[in-house]
Amino acid sequence: MIRTARLTLAGPLAAAAAAVAAGFPAAAGTLPFAITHRIEVTGGSPIAALAFAPDGRQAYAAAGDELRSFDVATGEPGAVVQARGQLVGLATSSEGGGSLYAAVRAPARLLVLSLHPLRIRADDPIRSGAPSALLYELGEHALYVESRSGHSVARLDSGDGKTIGVARLQGDLAQMAGDGRGTLYVANPAGDTIDVIATDKMRFTGAIPTPNCHAPTGLDLDPVGRRLFVACGNGTALVIDTDMGFAFEQLPIQKGAPLRTVFTFHPGGPNGWKGGAFIAGDGPVLDAIRMNAFISYTSAGSMPLSGPATALAVSPAGGQLWIALAPHRADVEILALSAGGGAQ
Amino acid sequence: MSGLMKRVRAATLCAALAAVAFPAHAALAPWSALHGKTVLFVTGGADSPTPNDDALVARHLEQLGWVVHTVDAAAPASDADGAALIVLSSTANAHVLGNKYADTPVPIFTWNTYDYPNLGLTGPVLHQDFEVIDPVQHYPDSFAVLYAYGANITSEISRAVGLKPRLFGTLYLEPQTAGWGRPGPGGTVIADFKGIADHAALFTYEREASLEDGRVAPARRVAFFLGDDDFHLLTATYGPAASDPNMRSWAIGLQLFDTALRWAASAPPRMPAYDPSALQATLRHVAHGKRVLFVERMDAGEGAEADEHMVAHLRSLGFTVTVADQSDPERVRGQDLVIVSGTCSKWKLANKYADAAVPLISLEGLMSDTMHFSGFDRYVDYGEHGEERESDDPAESYLDIVGAWNPMAAGLKPGLVKFAADPGVLKWARPLPDAIVIATLPNEPQECAIFGYPKDARMAGGFIAPARRALLPLDNPTYDELTPQGSAMFDAVVLWTIGG
Numbered sequence: 129m130i131r132t133a134r135l136t137l138a139g140p141l142a143a144a145a146a147a148v149a150a151g152f153p154a155a156a157g158t159l160p161f162a163i164t165h166r167i168e169v170t171g172g173s174p175i176a177a178l179a180f181a182p183d184g185r186q187a188y189a190a191a192g193d194e195l196r197s198f199d200v201a202t203g204e205p206g207a208v209v210q211a212r213g214q215l216v217g218l219a220t221s222s223e224g225g226g227s228l229y230a231a232v233r234a235p236a237r238l239l240v241l242s243l244h245p246l247r248i249r250a251d252d253p254i255r256s257g258a259p260s261a262l263l264y265e266l267g268e269h270a271l272y273v274e275s276r277s278g279h280s281v282a283r284l285d286s287g288d289g290k291t292i293g294v295a296r297l298q299g300d301l302a303q304m305a306g307d308g309r310g311t312l313y314v315a316n317p318a319g320d321t322i323d324v325i326a327t328d329k330m331r332f333t334g335a336i337p338t339p340n341c342h343a344p345t346g347l348d349l350d351p352v353g354r355r356l357f358v359a360c361g362n363g364t365a366l367v368i369d370t371d372m373g374f375a376f377e378q379l380p381i382q383k384g385a386p387l388r389t390v391f392t393f394h395p396g397g398p399n400g401w402k403g404g405a406f407i408a409g410d411g412p413v414l415d416a417i418r419m420n421a422f423i424s425y426t427s428a429g430s431m432p433l434s435g436p437a438t439a440l441a442v443s444p445a446g447g448q449l450w451i452a453l454a455p456h457r458a459d460v461e462i463l464a465l466s467a468g469g470g471a472q
Numbered sequence: 473m474s475g476l477m478k479r480v481r482a483a484t485l486c487a488a489l490a491a492v493a494f495p496a497h498a499a500l501a502p503w504s505a506l507h508g509k510t511v512l513f514v515t516g517g518a519d520s521p522t523p524n525d526d527a528l529v530a531r532h533l534e535q536l537g538w539v540v541h542t543v544d545a546a547a548p549a550s551d552a553d554g555a556a557l558i559v560l561s562s563t564a565n566a567h568v569l570g571n572k573y574a575d576t577p578v579p580i581f582t583w584n585t586y587d588y589p590n591l592g593l594t595g596p597v598l599h600q601d602f603e604v605i606d607p608v609q610h611y612p613d614s615f616a617v618l619y620a621y622g623a624n625i626t627s628e629i630s631r632a633v634g635l636k637p638r639l640f641g642t643l644y645l646e647p648q649t650a651g652w653g654r655p656g657p658g659g660t661v662i663a664d665f666k667g668i669a670d671h672a673a674l675f676t677y678e679r680e681a682s683l684e685d686g687r688v689a690p691a692r693r694v695a696f697f698l699g700d701d702d703f704h705l706l707t708a709t710y711g712p713a714a715s716d717p718n719m720r721s722w723a724i725g726l727q728l729f730d731t732a733l734r735w736a737a738s739a740p741p742r743m744p745a746y747d748p749s750a751l752q753a754t755l756r757h758v759a760h761g762k763r764v765l766f767v768e769r770m771d772a773g774e775g776a777e778a779d780e781h782m783v784a785h786l787r788s789l790g791f792t793v794t795v796a797d798q799s800d801p802e803r804v805r806g807q808d809l810v811i812v813s814g815t816c817s818k819w820k821l822a823n824k825y826a827d828a829a830v831p832l833i834s835l836e837g838l839m840s841d842t843m844h845f846s847g848f849d850r851y852v853d854y855g856e857h858g859e860e861r862e863s864d865d866p867a868e869s870y871l872d873i874v875g876a877w878n879p880m881a882a883g884l885k886p887g888l889v890k891f892a893a894d895p896g897v898l899k900w901a902r903p904l905p906d907a908i909v910i911a912t913l914p915n916e917p918q919e920c921a922i923f924g925y926p927k928d929a930r931m932a933g934g935f936i937a938p939a940r941r942a943l944l945p946l947d948n949p950t951y952d953e954l955t956p957q958g959s960a961m962f963d964a965v966v967l968w969t970i971g972g
Binding site: 254311324326334337369372373376378423424472 | 644645646704705707708709710711712713714715719724
């Protein structure tokens, strides 16, 4: 059922891609994706986070203290909301008729916004430290707020924003990923590990080493195959079986940090890849890992970017991958990619 | 002599005696003792197939503390001089390797399956004595090799890993390349594929054990199941999974690799010297205060005299011997050893003593099925030579020592030894991989005449040995016909068995 929905949306986006891709640096390798939109955002503040609405029709960008929305189909900008503080993380959910969550660094707060219209519905303080990242887990009705300076991850109830528990971690904290059924993974670039948290009591349950993969920062999870995709600063990506904590695939990627990773099934539709993980960072390159089967992964090519990536998001419903690039001259650029730029 | 000196001397004597009596195995060396030692890592060099994991293995060996000297297959064997261990990768061409390392008195750890015959680890026939399973030629089996069975649970490697008699995961999930071999009776199968001991995934030879080709292992030998490029897929658990005992005991591929490496590089046990007088002296010391239940067919015709002589011998050594008839109810309480005579009728003895929680020696090979020593198929799993109308094989007086390293061999050298003065009936059985095989019948490497199961060993039918078990083939009158070497082996088997 999910596959059918993705199929219907992927077609028109792929068609749009061909028209917009002209003039952009050609994709390197065999990465079969092309630029659908190239969106310039004035103001010059780096985009710290990107998120898609659950239905894939809207995208949101956190730039400085502004929340900006975009129409995914056209790339046209929409509403802008002032957050009164620097935004560092975004997440969306279908709860409450559709919600957007935004983490504000200082003063540390969680904003809950309605999507239609885009408006702040709640503004709650966060007491576990200055936020650095935000993650929503549908299966747990939970928000996870990471604080790099506070070396902690807090679990918040996504309904009322109340803090349920806080896990204290050693080392550095980078990207988070959750399996939606009680386990949260946090990249620890200082320890070359993925730290694991049991979310029922927010307790640390172990560290998965990232062999030959140093300074892991990018992290996302395939919740079906239970694979973690880890991107490391030394130019290595790992695929880890979370049931065993075992890294069974090692693939080359760009060197640089901080890297971000996103994963989605059928990024090019059901006739294309089974799944794909996308990695971007200071590179400036977009790398892709292709899932051929749950036990088979290959490097799927790369695409040069015109600047370092500051945020990355993927929309299974929208069939698009958005990349925010660091400010260049006065503008920030968002690239929207979809399948169709090459052979699948 | 001062009291202190007496106590020191007594303690030293006890330790020495215990070492003679009980050391089936030497201890694994701690990693710290191996740190800084040189490993000669033999690969295919520029001719290696790709992809391969040789670089990963070299780095892993270095992380374990070894100094790794990598050479290619064409390097002279003298490169191993001074090395603590030779590691042979499957990327080295077996034809180039030849048998250059076969006689090297340096331990060898190899996953070069095609080279197994060159080292004498297996016979020479592909698919029968050894085989490499790969996803191209053997696609279904390349999934089967993701699992192996704990065949031996009492070897030092098995105990260190906590190997159980059940399946475990060898390599991570994808169809993989792996090799198996069929070692000779002097080898120890630790893990096998599909529960078939002849398809051994991991097997070893102790120093001085007889190799498959009849030569003697000049140092420890380990054969491991890896392929060219699957070292990185050896199973292990990390993170929360490492706290789950089930997952931890399932994903032991890397732990087996490391432990087998450590075993190979550890010092082997000291070879016992053939010295019947010293052996008897040790046995006298051990016998003090020990009780033996000797089970026989009382008033037997043939064999009664030999039984009397055995009992007399045991009593002369200091054992307190109680003689029981085969039809007496089982009474082992308070006994330190049960010896079941060859005069007993298998049919009348029934299943008595098979499960006794005290050490036991069976002198009757035909009871191997009831005693859990072997399978149930008479003349296939156990049998005899020299019995008219019951055996096609002639009477025999020699045994082939294949486990000279073990104290049960009484310090006798590997190879043929005259066991009885005249050819007679000799019984045999095919024990499971947990048994330590000491001797086979000549030219019949699968027909094991003397072997022992350590305590906790997995015996036939899944029975776990509650105490040591041994087979010593003494048909009714044979004890009286033993050569001095045969008598020494009798004492050695008694000494080993009563030790656990």
